[in-house]
Amino acid sequence: MKTFSTLSALAILASSVSAKTVFSELGVNGVDLGHGVAVRVPSTNTGITDITSNNLICNTNFVQPVSSVVATVPAGSTVTAHFHHLSAGYVGPDPSEPLDPTNKGPVLAYLARVPDATQSTVTGLQWFKIWQDGLDSTTHQWGSDKLFINKGNATFTIPSCLQAGQYLLRVESISLLDASSYPGAQFYMSCAQINITGGNKVQPVGVAFPGAYKSTDPGIVTNIYGTVSYTPPGPAVFSC
Ligand SMILES: *[C@@H]1O[C@H](CO)[C@@H](O)[C@H](O)[C@H]1NC(C)=O
Numbered sequence: 587m588k589t590f591s592t593l594s595a596l597a598i599l600a601s602s603v604s605a606k607t608v609f610s611e612l613g614v615n616g617v618d619l620g621h622g623v624a625v626r627v628p629s630t631n632t633g634i635t636d637i638t639s640n641n642l643i644c645n646t647n648f649v650q651p652v653s654s655v656v657a658t659v660p661a662g663s664t665v666t667a668h669f670h671h672l673s674a675g676y677v678g679p680d681p682s683e684p685l686d687p688t689n690k691g692p693v694l695a696y697l698a699r700v701p702d703a704t705q706s707t708v709t710g711l712q713w714f715k716i717w718q719d720g721l722d723s724t725t726h727q728w729g730s731d732k733l734f735i736n737k738g739n740a741t742f743t744i745p746s747c748l749q750a751g752q753y754l755l756r757v758e759s760i761s762l763l764d765a766s767s768y769p770g771a772q773f774y775m776s777c778a779q780i781n782i783t784g785g786n787k788v789q790p791v792g793v794a795f796p797g798a799y800k801s802t803d804p805g806i807v808t809n810i811y812g813t814v815s816y817t818p819p820g821p822a823v824f825s826c
């Protein structure tokens with residue numbers, strides 16, 4: 587059994603490493619669309635720590651040109667967000683690929699309806715959460731552990747009842763390594779441009795980014811060492 591002092595030493599060691607991960611590629615029903623296709627890929631893997639910043643919405647400093655593709659995603663389909671250590675995607679063996687495994691935390695996915703998924707404006711949208719992977723209290727695995735095991739693939743289902751139309755899909759990995767006080771948690775997200783087809787007529791109520799996360803949220807101010815139960819930040823997961 588690890589003693590407290592061992593854990594503290596590990597915590598200090600681990601603090602010198604940053605999670606640094608980028609969602610840069612989308613798969614739909616198991617088919618990869620290719621690096622940067624339909625995804626606004628940030629050009630650096632730097633985490634965002636200011637939850638009041640508009641950069642928390644869809645990140646910033648995108649690799650140019652930003653894809654003009656809007657991916658067709660049938661409602662009810664399975665979508666995979668591919669995370670990698672670098673914004674260039676997978677470039678070869680790397681112990682921090684797709685993220686540093688010491689950087690524990692949740693992985694979450696949100697959708698917001700937009701008139702045009704290629705529009706640059708991302709403020710004022712209503713985001714609803716469709717998936718999250720926090721801490722499994724039985725296996726003690728974090729969402730980040732599963733992301734590491736799955737080589738950067740975060741896979742979830744697009745709710746089948748949603749109103750067809752264009753959406754931004756925001757997928758986020760949060761590192762809680764330095765999250766014992768605010769600011770400390772590091773937020774890594776990109777937005778994918780999707781067109782949901784089929785579906786039904788449901789338009790879930792959403793929350794605002796920034797705004798949905800608070801500096802006092804226990805999902806954002808957390809000590810990962812010894813944590814046995816954890817609730818990710820943001821609203822409840824929408825289901826049909
Ligand atoms: C990741 O997802 C893609 C589909 O987007 C799939 O082709 C690939 O096999 C998956 N990789 C792993 C390691 O699961």
Ligand SMILES: *[C@@H]1O[C@H](CO)[C@@H](O)[C@H](O)[C@H]1NC(C)=O
Nearest residue numbers: 656658751752781782783784
């Ligand atoms: C979205 O899908 C609908 C239904 O197939 C289609 O009419 C529309 O042109 C698509 N829009 C985009 C931007 O792909």
